[in-house]
Amino acid sequence: MLQSRSGGARKGTAAEETGPMSIGAVLNLLRDEFPEVTISKIRFLESEGLVEPQRTPSGYRKFSAADVERLSRVLRLQRDHYLPLRVIREQLDALDRGEEIRLPGPTRPFDPLDGFPVPNSGPDGEATAGSDGPATSRVGRAELLAATEADEEQLREWESYGLIGPARDGGYDAETVTVARIVADLGRYGLEPRHLRVVKAAAEREAGLVEQVVAPLRRHRNPQTRAHAETTARELATLAVRLHAALVQSALKTRLH
Template sequence: MSIGAVLAFLRDDFPEVTISKIRFLEAEGLVEPQRTPSGYRKFSPSDVERLAYVLRMQRDHYLPLRVIREHLDAIERGEAPPALPSAAETRRGPLEEADRELVASADASSGVRLGRAELLAAAEAGERELAEWESYGLVAPGPDGGYDGEALQVARLVAELGRYGLEPRHLRAMKAAADREIALVEQVVAPLRRHRNPQTRAHAEATARELAMLSVRLHAAMVQAGLRTCGQGLSRA
């Protein structure tokens, strides 16, 4: 099947799927379609089955790609995949969503390197939008001109906020707040990173990740509490 035929087939069960989503899952190594001599993708029935499994695990159980890959590897070995989380565990509020976004970003950043055109396709954005995001410092390419998985995650979130009318200029406060949080984390982990002991330096990275998670959760909790207070004030008025 061509990628267009795969998209048409999957959209009955997954209306949100796009060609860029399929390409991204291919870039992540979750599916490996064959290529014709002219470079066109050709998906086998097993490829389509894998894609459907990935999309189902993301939609119904909110599993990160790393975990889904472990499921697929187990199935290929003829083993039972790991147990799925319960409904209570997969019920998402703002804090759980914040955690999921951070984990997804960490998954996406593991070895992914995208060119400008690939980033635009994966984020479903245009050149003008990306140029504007870069002008506000929201997204930045690496020294080689490519973009990592975290840049892709930021681009997707900025694009999603844009659909609600929030423009890059509105997000400068978020960027400034993130820079301040980074500085706070660096104050804690910088002495550990300079240590001669490799284990201590590894501990620094683990500490940085934990502090990032706590920072995201604190931010989500504060926003949630503030919105609730605003809603209560409006209801009394």
């Protein structure tokens, strides 16, 4: 049965709001749990019919507490279950009819460095041959297409530009699904895979910088030092992602004002 993530309302959530809210107020409420959400994302979900706020005579959106809870549910289903919007809409319609909904268990949270190449260690602490990791968390091609609401032609194009690719067993891991969904979302704004090659190249350069910093630690014979290398790499990756986002925001502020 589909259930809310928490048992009660948190301070500052829509459950405490009594009157209609602007889209900016809704954004502030949602960002507590979904820091990546934007006004454009809220408008997109509205255009897809997943939420229907009231409109003032002058055309401004006014969201109710129920609208915000509905948006939270949509974002949670996307994040935790990789459900395409078409399926989410069906789930919400079923809930509105009072039906019980069953979902697969949530996937593990996205880690920006889960794919960082850390060598496997044998019983003596020496590095062994690399691995693609366990295949249990991977999805097949059909599941990836369903999660992104894309078709075969689009998927082949993403792969041809090196934006995503299958593992050795032909499956796609959670991080690849996340990348594919973002590529699909950008495509709805007119950004094509050829436009995203520069983003891919920048990500590879940033990963290379991280690898340079932690490479000496990864080669160390002490297992604790190697473990520290992985922790350091994850911290560096998080900082790199934050820096990239801040630089983009700064550049846009300069260009748009």
